[in-house]
Amino acid sequence: MKETQQHLLNTFLSLVKIDSESYNEGKIQAFVAGELKKLGCRVQVDNAGKKFKTTAKGNVIGFLPGTIKSAPFVLVAHLDTVTPGNGVKPLVQKTEITSDGKTILGADDKAGVATALELVRYLQTRKLPHPPVEIVFTLCEENGMGGSKNLDISLIKGREGLVLDHEEINDLLVQGPxxxxxxxxxxxxxxxxxxxxxxxxxxxxxxxxxxxxxxxxxxxxxxxxxxxxxxxxxxxxxxxxxxxxxxxxxxxxxxxxxxxxxxxxxxxxxxxxxxxxxxxxxxxxxxxxxxxxxxxSAVNVSKTHPVVKAVLKAAKEQGVIIRANASGGGCDANVLSGKGFTLPNLGLGVRNCHTVHEKLLLKEFFAAFEIVLQTVLNYKK
Ligand SMILES: [Zn+2]
CATH class of the missing domain: 3.30.70.360 (Alpha-Beta Plaits)
Structure with missing residues (x-):
């Protein structure tokens, strides 16, 4: 396993062990804010937590300065999970990670949170030219998207990027109702x-x-x-x-x-x-x-949008076939689309989410990381 993959895996495992069912995101909010700071990001926490009952103060926004001149690339993942999501015991197997069958795994959406954190670490350690990156970790996505609905968007400069909150890697959700x-x-x-x-x-x-x-x-x-x-x-x-x-x-x-x-x-x-x-x-x-x-709101990202094109190109380089698809449901991408953001939603290798049979396929998870990384590295606006 490559060093990056090991880091990604370790971060994911630390995250799923933190209880964070919707409305109980206080602990994970503090953890990710601390991680982003350790990685050299400026961190702000908005006051979204005051708008509904949660143990968290708000959504976490991490700012990684760019080394090239560009608008920031935005990455969004949510911190909360559905139930039963407390006391998760992840089992790492050869090709996948599961829970012990008594709880969900929480890969929805800690696979996304881990990907964003590892991306920052990667960019900081490799000294590669990259645009500014804004990481948005939202609260309460699973229960009506309370976090993104109350997100203080005045804190965020970028308006394009990716939501990292979908199951199969072969799907890039560009439309949603x-x-x-x-x-x-x-x-x-x-x-x-x-x-x-x-x-x-x-x-x-x-x-x-x-x-x-x-x-x-x-x-x-x-x-x-x-x-x-x-x-x-x-x-x-x-x-x-x-x-x-x-x-x-x-x-x-x-x-x-x-x-x-x-x-x-x-x-x-x-x-x-x-x-x-x-x-x-x-x-x-x-x-x-x-x-x-x-x-x-609806998500309606053009299939020829530069972010979509960059994702498809990066996927091809990874030997992964990604189709730009429509979703029947809603997520943070819908809410943020209504606030002027353009955010296709990438799958990270999760299966059976919202059940105790939830699992994360390592091959897809690692490939998704490379796709996100290349998409960010190629972004310039
Ligand atoms: Zn989700």
């Missing part, structure tokens, strides 16, 4: 269903009518929508007064997401109109409350 969560409350009018149903407005019927008119499922190549939850009603003899629905829409194109969201709203409003009626001489209209929560 923007997502809206949709919450709807329909308020009808309760009445005795046996005695005077004409005096009621059934929120169930309003909901059913709205959904029947709605385009759902696969809308087009880039857009999907779903109503995932319906709650309401009290008894069979009561015209249902209130129904609560929850759904979502996703699209790789922000404009299409806005269009689909507006369409869903319009269906509920049309249903409310349809079920408006006169009761005891008074016009009664079901009330619709339609709330949209923007979960995250």
């Amino acid at each position: 923007a997502v809206n969560t949709i919450e709807v409350t329909i308020k009808g009018l309760a009445a005795h269903a046996g005695v005077c149903p004409e005096k009621g407005i059934s929120a169930v019927e309003v909901a059913a009518y709205a959904i029947a008119q709605m385009k759902l499922g696969r809308i087009d190549k880039e857009t999907v929508a779903n109503i995932g939850l319906i709650q309401g009603g009290k008894a069979t003899n009561i015209v249902t007064e209130e129904v609560y629905l929850k759904g979502e829409a996703r699209s790789l194109a922000e404009a299409k997401l806005a269009k689909q969201t507006a369409h869903m709203k319009a269906c509920f409003e049309a249903a409310a109109k349809k079920f408006t009626k006169k009761i005891n001489g008074k016009i009664c209209c079901p009330k619709i409350t339609f709330n949209v929560i923007k979960r995250y």
